[in-house]
Amino acid sequence: MKQCLFNISVFITLAAGLVSCSKNFLDRTPPSSLSTSVFWKNESDADLALTGIYNYLYASSGGYATSQYTVMAWDNFSDDSYGQYNYGGGTTALTAGITPQSGDFVYAYYANCYQSIAAINNFLANVGKVLSGQKLQQYKAEAYFLRGFNYLWLAQLYGNVPITTEDPFSQDFRATKAKSPKADVLKLVESDLDSAIAGLPDKAYGDGHAVKATAMGYKLRALMLQQKWSDAAALAKAIIDGGKFSLNPNYPSNFYKPDQNSSPEIMFSVKYQLPNRQHQDVALAVHLQRWKGELGTQDLINEYEPGDPRKTMTFFFAGDTQAQGWPFTGDLLVATPGKDSWIPGYYCVKKWLTPSLVNPDYGALDDNDFVLLRYADVKLMYAEAQNEVAGPDASVYQQINEVRARPGINMPALPQGLSREQMRDRIRHERRVEFAMEGLRYHDLRRWGIAKEKLNGFVQNPLFPNIKTQYDDKYEFWPIPQTEIDRNQPDMIQNQGY
């Protein structure tokens, strides 16, 4: 019995010890996430944070097989392509319209751009803690570029949007905001891009970091959007005179790896890298060539001048085989509309296809960068702006003709003596064929004020002439997502017409 009592007392002592000695029992920290409290202490943190803000370029759009910068999905909003799986939401936008409840790009660009802006604002508020001098200026310049880039997207899609430039962690998350007018948003875009131009290195683009000319190119786009023609022409000329870029002598190699890495023409892109950075859900070749998520319209095909090699560099045609780069074998050896997702009346996309891929399907790998800005665009923007300023002078001819005369394209120079209006049409034509399936058409049509003319009542497939698209004037300003209106009551008011 004594033994028993002894044992019990030992037990009590041990139990009591167990209770009292573990002081930190309740202190637990996340074992695989870095606490913000240890960040912004070393210079290397600036690199980690800068990489962090570029990462937002991978943001999802909410739809299958489309991230925010899956550029070709934008063509589904235009008269260039038909999106049979509604990638990006363009098919719906053209059949049924755009409303505050719309998803895909209509929601994603708004939400994603502000997430990116928040990270950038946080970066700008903190980077001064670990960097100084020249290096600080350059890192801030990259952040300013990305902020201007995001606000430009917001301005060109939604027009009037709230402006926030403060560290988001310093703001009251219960606050509501009103929209700022489009002009103010664009003013911010210009000033951010000016800061970027001042601080970024003046060199060729390569590894994915924005360079001076990248920021200049985006400012050029902002000026074009506002039809500030003479400023635009001058800025475009500055880029051209800067001499850091040139047209790629092999047009298709702008669109696949590894050739993209050394293309002298690419001024900004979203970079991918196998095996760890793949495209969302499936390879581009599956999205475009196997499933034909985007199909070129007859109207676009008709736009190509006879003999323009960009037509066959951008699309496949019935009867194409391996000789034309058709990637399929077996019973799909010969390209045939009506077979395997190819809807008759449309054209299967060839651009963005890595030539070495055979039978792309689930499991195919590619890491083609999404090209967001090419030097050819700068040249054509110069031509367009200068034509508006001074009419079709020699420099206008020179820039557009150089794009047409690129090796392998070799399209003849434009005839002399065009009127300003004729030249404007030629430039619009050139942009459409040069940049087909690169996501610029929809924004160009809106910028030119001819979106309704082109997109309302448009017959996408000539085999079904009774089926026509819809476009409404109010889409000049996309609707703010209903969620945002609800969360900012009563300050935020929906754009007109929704």
Place this chain on the structure above:
Amino acid sequence: MLSKPNLFSPRGVVQPLTRSLMPTIFLFLLSFNYVLAQVQTSAPKRISGKVVSATGDPLENVTVNVNKPVFVTTSNAKGEFTISADDDAFITFSSVGFLPQTIKVAGQTQINVVLQSQTAELNQVVVVGYNTQSKRKITSAVVTVSGEDLNKRVAPNPATLLQGQLPGLQVTQNSGEPGNEGVQLRIRGVGTFSGAGNDPLVIVDGLPGSLNILNPNDIESITVLKDAASAAIYGSRGANGVIVVKTKKGKGGGFNISYNYNIGIQSATALPDLITNSAQFMELSNEARLNSGLQPLYTQDQIDQYRNATDRVKYPNHNWLNDVFKTTTTQNHYLNASGGRDNTTYSLGIGLSDQDGIMIGFEEKKYTVDFGLSSKVNKRVTIGTNIQMRYSDRKAPENGSTDMFLSTLAQSPLYPPRSADGRWIKRAYPNELGNKNTVAIVDEDVRIRYKDYYTQGNLSLDVDIIDGLKWENRAGINYDSYKFNDFRPTVQMYYYSDMSSAGLLDVGTPGLNVGRTDNFYTVYYSQLNFRKQFGDHNVSALAGYQQEYNNGSNLNASRTQFPTNVLRELDAGPANGQTNSGTSSEWAIRSYYGNVNYDFQDKYLLGGSLRYDGTSRLPSNSRWGLFYSFSGGWRISKESFLENVSWLNDLKLRGSWGQLGNQNIGNYPYQPTLDNRSYAFGGTVLPGFSSSTLVDPSLRWETTRVIDLGFDLTVMNNRLNISADWFNKYTFDILRSSQVPLWLGLNAPTINDGALRNKGFEVSALYKDMIGKSFTWSIGGNIQRYVNKLEHYGKTEISYNSIRQEGHPLDEFYLYQWDGIFQSQDEINKSPVQPVTPTPGDLKIKDVNGDNKIDANDRTYTSGRYPAYQYAINLSAGYKGFDLSAQFFGSQGQKIYVNGWGIEPFRQGSVPTTDWLNRWTPTNHTNTMPKIYVADNYPAVQNYPSTYFLKDASFFRLKNIQLGYTVPTHLVRLIGLKVARFYFTADNVFTISKFPGLDPERASASGTYVGYPQNKIFTFGTSIQF
């Protein structure tokens, strides 16, 4: 980098110590056995006797419990028993259904006992928090169901069996999928809107554990603690109520073996009626596409080919539901061995259930072991253990049951899954829309193997320190290891029209994903339990300390580009491009608790509980919370002025008030961390970070305050029992995610904000009677109702189809109001401007605010988020060896917002239901269905959330009916058995509901229409005791 553990920091040394101590302590405790076995006792006297019922029938299996020397046995089939006892010992006779009786030995050697049948259950002992209590003394709101009642139905998961059994507990079974039933348990409504915060705490044999992993046959009883007074002892973890499970223990007196077997035949309770005539389907598809501004898919030639075909192999009218839904069987085996001698009792249960899903590809084999051992090693010391183990071996198609169902609907009737020569078919024609071939998914074994190993076990040590004072200790470990192997092969597909190649089967990226998740949980408590009678005063008190620690971790890896489909392990694939990931997380709680109960003459009852909890999930300056409760009861029937009221057997009035806490909010909600955000610069993926989530560094406990008033009434000579409770449950400082504006660009923080009130009542009644000598019958029922109101929230938040606004139910539906169908262009012109320009046949939306324009301001509150009431009716009857029981269950007033495949036409090309034959057409001017459309973003219908999608999901069903026959004892004894019973039981026999096409019971109030159906099961079974 590896760092050496720092033995000098408290963290470095204490935690390994904490973990290594427990096994040491218990090894040490086991040594008591050896030490104490040597304690001597004096020689007792031999006593025999017989136990009979009031009608004189011998009673078998009556527990005969001697206190000196401590010994337990049971009576045999003739009611006879033999024991040894001291002269001054007391013998207690007890048996289920009878009032226990205690007799003093006082020199007798022959003791015959007549046990009175226990028509009133007042003396039943109920397991409550950390303790047991006699039912008549309970002052709080608790309900109990016995394992026997629970096992009248047959199901591998015990949680599904609770439906309708326990008033106040709302049980919703989301699906019939084997091993993935998605049972949602809610005690007294939705108490909060914080993260994972509505699940009740489950206590198994005294310690937190899992209900789902148990074998129902191993359950002795389940008790639900509903109010604050009963749950406050669980403090921080009791806010959503507590479910207390007691597993079976052995009984003294020999060795018993029993075996149960049953086999069930199951099918879906409901499936939609589809259009399976191909020509009709093609015409409807073309009509819908024209209506939606899309190109038609089928030419007139193709339609005619199908319509006029004589070759129905080439041009079938295929119903895919027949390929994917089957009638299948489910089998359960259960073997139990129990017994006891020399102060030691034990029970060992082994179960095996084998369930094939009614949807192809789903199956589960579940093995369970339950072991309980209790040994009184000395007159003062009892040690014991309870261990439950479960191994679940489950297979399920890659994307789960909802995807299987919707993909099956997204196949047109124009082709079979497989051609006559064995090739898999993707579509008939390349331009058809659709989803993956679900039969190919199953036949090619694109299924995830889940292997789930779960063990929960505890050791206990109870010491009687002095008479009335006990020291009780319990330590437990729950360990869960969950593994999956998800292989995606490459499978070639073909188009049926010309058998041309159609690419690969849609399985996502081919390759292998494997992973495992481990969860390790330890808990320990030590308490003093005091119980003493001082004349008319009864006092019991409890005080203890508890700590809990949980560590979860996971590890995942993948490889792609496998050269073959037949090997599904990592090493079979190339290392190039392989990925891996893994992390872990921890939480810990430390608690001090206490409880006092007092009564005077069993008439005036008082109780109080206290708990002081500290959690790792909250910051150090606000992590401790104090929770407490008070309760009182008055057994008014014991007052002299009621003692002579003959019809009244017992009446107790009771009330309670208390506060409980909740901290189920993720493990590190107050600690700001960085997101990993890499970018591919210059050919290398570089690491990066950004911070994108707000945190509130001053988080504190969420608190729930409950008032409960109730009574328990027994009348009519113990034939009728009625219990009723009214409650008012108020949760405040709710830990919730705040909505933030999109322009802020950050993820919302967890904050303490908001208050929610649930008010309601529960009533249950049971009437038991007998006709003649051998016909017994009973009828019982219960009804529960609660009303939910958001009392404080701050700024109103609107989600897609619901709203959180003060003064309204939580997440009340907030919708555009569907107001019929536009019959003509003229009607459209005269109507308010619609959000999407309509054409005749489209939905007409109501102009709620009368401004002649439909916009966001015309959304309005719409009822139906929660059931108005739920009810159950239980019937039973017995005649000689036959027993019959039936359970009806109903839920009234809830609505579900459903969309997509099956309820809307042509989503991903999916087959419309036959309802669409009554659609609006220019010649059929119905006002109840729109014109047919393609539900891939058809804006006139789909662009805004309207009541068009809201369906009445009220239902009433015959949940279960059972007929059993127990073979007379004298017959089974001839073949060496003690008991043999055969039964037939049917589940979900019929359901009355307005819900279209599918079963109305589901956990989510909003979402995809299709889901794994509920099962209708016909089961034949037997149970045998040797």
